[in-house]
Amino acid sequence: MDAAHLSCFNAPMNESPRGGAGGVEAGAGETPTFAPLYRQIRALLLRGLQSGEWKPGEAIPSETELAARYRVSQGTVRKAIDELAAEHLLVRRQGRGTFVASHREVRTQFRFLRLRPDEATLVASDAAAPPEGGEARGESGPGLAMASRVLECRRLRAPGEIARALGLRAGEAVVLIRRLLETDSRPVVLDEIWLPGARFRGLTVERLDAWHGPLYALFEAEFGVRMIGAAERLKAVAADRSHARALHVTEGGPLLLVERVSWTYGEHPVELRRGYCVTERHHYFNQLS
Amino acid sequence: MDAAHLSCFNAPMNESPRGGAGGVEAGAGETPTFAPLYRQIRALLLRGLQSGEWKPGEAIPSETELAARYRVSQGTVRKAIDELAAEHLLVRRQGRGTFVASHREVRTQFRFLRLRPDEATLVASDAAAPPEGGEARGESGPGLAMASRVLECRRLRAPGEIARALGLRAGEAVVLIRRLLETDSRPVVLDEIWLPGARFRGLTVERLDAWHGPLYALFEAEFGVRMIGAAERLKAVAADRSHARALHVTEGGPLLLVERVSWTYGEHPVELRRGYCVTERHHYFNQLS
DNA sequence: TAGTGGTCTAGACCACCGT
DNA sequence: CGGTGGTCTAGACCACTAA
Numbered sequence: 001m002d003a004a005h006l007s008c009f010n011a012p013m014n015e016s017p018r019g020g021a022g023g024v025e026a027g028a029g030e031t032p033t034f035a036p037l038y039r040q041i042r043a044l045l046l047r048g049l050q051s052g053e054w055k056p057g058e059a060i061p062s063e064t065e066l067a068a069r070y071r072v073s074q075g076t077v078r079k080a081i082d083e084l085a086a087e088h089l090l091v092r093r094q095g096r097g098t099f100v101a102s103h104r105e106v107r108t109q110f111r112f113l114r115l116r117p118d119e120a121t122l123v124a125s126d127a128a129a130p131p132e133g134g135e136a137r138g139e140s141g142p143g144l145a146m147a148s149r150v151l152e153c154r155r156l157r158a159p160g161e162i163a164r165a166l167g168l169r170a171g172e173a174v175v176l177i178r179r180l181l182e183t184d185s186r187p188v189v190l191d192e193i194w195l196p197g198a199r200f201r202g203l204t205v206e207r208l209d210a211w212h213g214p215l216y217a218l219f220e221a222e223f224g225v226r227m228i229g230a231a232e233r234l235k236a237v238a239a240d241r242s243h244a245r246a247l248h249v250t251e252g253g254p255l256l257l258v259e260r261v262s263w264t265y266g267e268h269p270v271e272l273r274r275g276y277c278v279t280e281r282h283h284y285f286n287q288l289s
Numbered sequence: 290m291d292a293a294h295l296s297c298f299n300a301p302m303n304e305s306p307r308g309g310a311g312g313v314e315a316g317a318g319e320t321p322t323f324a325p326l327y328r329q330i331r332a333l334l335l336r337g338l339q340s341g342e343w344k345p346g347e348a349i350p351s352e353t354e355l356a357a358r359y360r361v362s363q364g365t366v367r368k369a370i371d372e373l374a375a376e377h378l379l380v381r382r383q384g385r386g387t388f389v390a391s392h393r394e395v396r397t398q399f400r401f402l403r404l405r406p407d408e409a410t411l412v413a414s415d416a417a418a419p420p421e422g423g424e425a426r427g428e429s430g431p432g433l434a435m436a437s438r439v440l441e442c443r444r445l446r447a448p449g450e451i452a453r454a455l456g457l458r459a460g461e462a463v464v465l466i467r468r469l470l471e472t473d474s475r476p477v478v479l480d481e482i483w484l485p486g487a488r489f490r491g492l493t494v495e496r497l498d499a500w501h502g503p504l505y506a507l508f509e510a511e512f513g514v515r516m517i518g519a520a521e522r523l524k525a526v527a528a529d530r531s532h533a534r535a536l537h538v539t540e541g542g543p544l545l546l547v548e549r550v551s552w553t554y555g556e557h558p559v560e561l562r563r564g565y566c567v568t569e570r571h572h573y574f575n576q577l578s
Numbered sequence: 579t580a581g582t583g584g585t586c587t588a589g590a591c592c593a594c595c596g597t
Numbered sequence: 598c599g600g601t602g603g604t605c606t607a608g609a610c611c612a613c614t615a616a
Contacts, residue, residue: 036605062581063583064581072606073606073607075604075605087578088578092582092584093614094582094583094612095582095583096581096613096615097581097583097614111578229576230576231576232575233572233574234545234572236543236545236566236568237568255525256525260577279523279525285522286520286522287518287521288400288518288519288520288551289518325586352601353601361586362587363588364586381602382595383602383603384593384596385600385601386595579615580614581614581615582615583614585610586610589606591604592604594600595600595601596598597599
C-alpha cells in the first residue's frame with residue numbers, strides 16, 4: 001500500500017491541475033474509470049480491509065498517517081473514512097482511533113437480526129447513536145439473544161438454485177446448516193443456511209456447537225469471511241408437516257419466511273439463508289427513513 | 290430566520306474561543322443542551338422545513354447565502370445539509386441547488402413501498418446511485434405501481450390502542466381509510482390506515498378517488514404533512530373470513546401483516562397503518578447494510 | 579502529556595446547469 | 598455566462614483517551 005497506487009499527480013492542489021469536482025482516472029480497469037480523490041482513497045482502504053491487512057476489531061492507521069502515506073490532505077482521507085463508517089465497515093472512536101468493524105461487537109451484532117419479541121417498543125429511536133455506554137452488557141439491547149440448536153451441518157453438491165444465488169457452478173461443494181433458534185426453550189426460527197464450500201472448509205457441527213455468539217462472528221473469526229450486507233425477501237407461508245413438527249405449530253399455520261442473500265466485500269454473495277419464523281410472540285422489525 | 294437565533298458568538302474562529310470538537314450551548318431548552326455549530330445550523334434548517342418556509346419540491350437558499358445568513362462558513366452549512374440529505378429530507382442537485390424532498394418525485398416514492406413482485410431481482414444494487422436518467426418514466430422502477438381502490442373513508446373517535454400509537458387522547462377524532470391495492474385486477478393488499486383527524490380535515494373518499502399517485506404525495510400536497518420516517522413490524526397471520534373475502538384467498542391461509550407507524554418532523558407520529566398482504570406472487574423487500 | 583478523531587474556517591478550483 | 602453544488606487543501610483549535 002503506497003502512494004504509487006494513486007493514479008493521479010499528488011502535488012498540492014494549487015500547483016497541480018487536479019482538484020475540483022471531477023476526479024482522476026481510476027487505476028487498473030475499474031468500472032467507473034473516473035472518480036474523485038477521496039473515492040480512490042476509499043478504494044485503497046477497502047482493498048486493505050478485503051486483503052486482511054487490517055483485521056476486524058483492529059485499528060487502522062490514523063488519519064494523519066494515512067494522509068501522509070497517500071500524499072493527500074487529512075480532509076480527503078477523512079471523507080473516505082466517513083463513507084466507510086457510514087456503511088458500517090469502519091467504526092470511529094474519538095480519542096482512540098478508527099477500527100475495523102466486527103460482528104463480535106455488541107454494537108453491530110443486531111443489524112442482521114431483525115426478529116424481536118413483541119414487548120419491544122414500536123417507536124424506535126435507534127437512528128440517533130445510543131449514549132455509548134452499555135457496551136459490555138451481554139445480551140440486552142433491541143434484539144434478544146436466542147439459543148441456537150444445530151440440527152445438522154453437512155457438505156453436498158449445490159443444487160442449481162442454490163448455486164445461482166451464491167454465484168457458483170451447479171454441483172460445486174456447499175455447506176448446509178440447519179438449526180433451530182429458541183427462547184425459553186420454545187422454538188422460534190428454523191434456519192436453513194447455505195455456504196460456499198470453498199470458503200468454509202472445516203465447518204462442522206462440533207465447531208458450531210462449541211461457538212457461543214453470533215454466527216457471523218464465527219464466520220469472521222474462523223473463516224475470514226466478514227458479512228457486510230444482505231438483501232432479504234419476506235413472505236407469509238403455510239407450515240408444512242416438517243416445519244410444524246420442528247417448530248411446534250399446527251400444519252398449515254402461518255409462518256414468516258425470510259430469504260436472505262448476504263455478501264462480503266465487493267458485493268460477492270457468500271450466504272443463502274431461509275428462515276421460517278413463528279411470529280406469535282415475535283415480529284420482524286424494520287425502520288424506514 | 291436570522292443569525293440572532295444562533296446561540297453562539299459568530300466571529301471567525303481565530304478570533305473567538307468557539308471552535309473545536311465540542312460545540313456551544315443549544316438554544317431554548319433543547320434536550321442535548323450542547324451541540325456543534327453544524328448541528329445548530331441543521332436545527333435551523335429543520336425549523337424552516339417544518340414551518341413550511343421552504344415547501345417540498347422547492348429550492349432552499351444556496352450554501353453561500355445560508356452561510357452569510359447564519360454567519361458561519363460554507364463548510365459548516367455544507368455539513369448540516371449533508372446530514373439532512375442523508376436522511377432524505379433534502380436533495381442536492383449539482384449545478385441547480387438544494388431542494389426540499391418530495392413524495393411526488395419518483396426518486397423517493399418507493400422508499401416506503403417495500404412490496405415487490407417476485408420477478409424483481411434479489412441481488413439489489415440500489416446502494417449505488419442509479420445513473421440518474423430515468424426520472425421521467427412514470428411507473429417502472431423497483432416497486433410496481435398498484436391500483437388503489439378505496440373501500441371507505443370515515444371519521445370516528447380513536448380507540449385507545451390507536452390513540453396511543455398516534456399520541457392522541459382516547460376519543461379524539463381520527464380518520465379511518467380502508468383500501469385495496471391490486472395488480473392485474475388481483476387484490477394484493479388490504480390496508481387499514483388511521484390518521485389524526487385534526488391534521489386531515491376534509492379528507493374524503495372523493496378526494497382520495499380523485500388523486501392519482503402515492504398517498505403520501507397527497508398528504509404532503511393537500512394537508513402539508515410530509516412523512517419522513519416509519520417503523521414497521523411484520524408478522525405472518527392467518528386470514529380471517531373478511532380478509533379472505535376481500536383478498537380472494539382461502540380462510541386460514543397465510544397473510545403478511547405489516548404494521549407501520551410513520552412520522553413527520555420531530556418524530557411526531559401521524560399515521561398508523563395495518564396492511565394485510567397476499568405474498569403468493571409478491572414479497573416484502575429489505576436491504577441490510 | 580501525546581496522540582486521536584471532531585469541528586471550523588478560508589480559499590481555491592472544478593463540473594454542472596440554465597440562460 | 599454566472600451561479601450552484603462538489604472537491605481539495607491547509608491550518609487552527611478542541612474533546613476525548615490512554616499511558
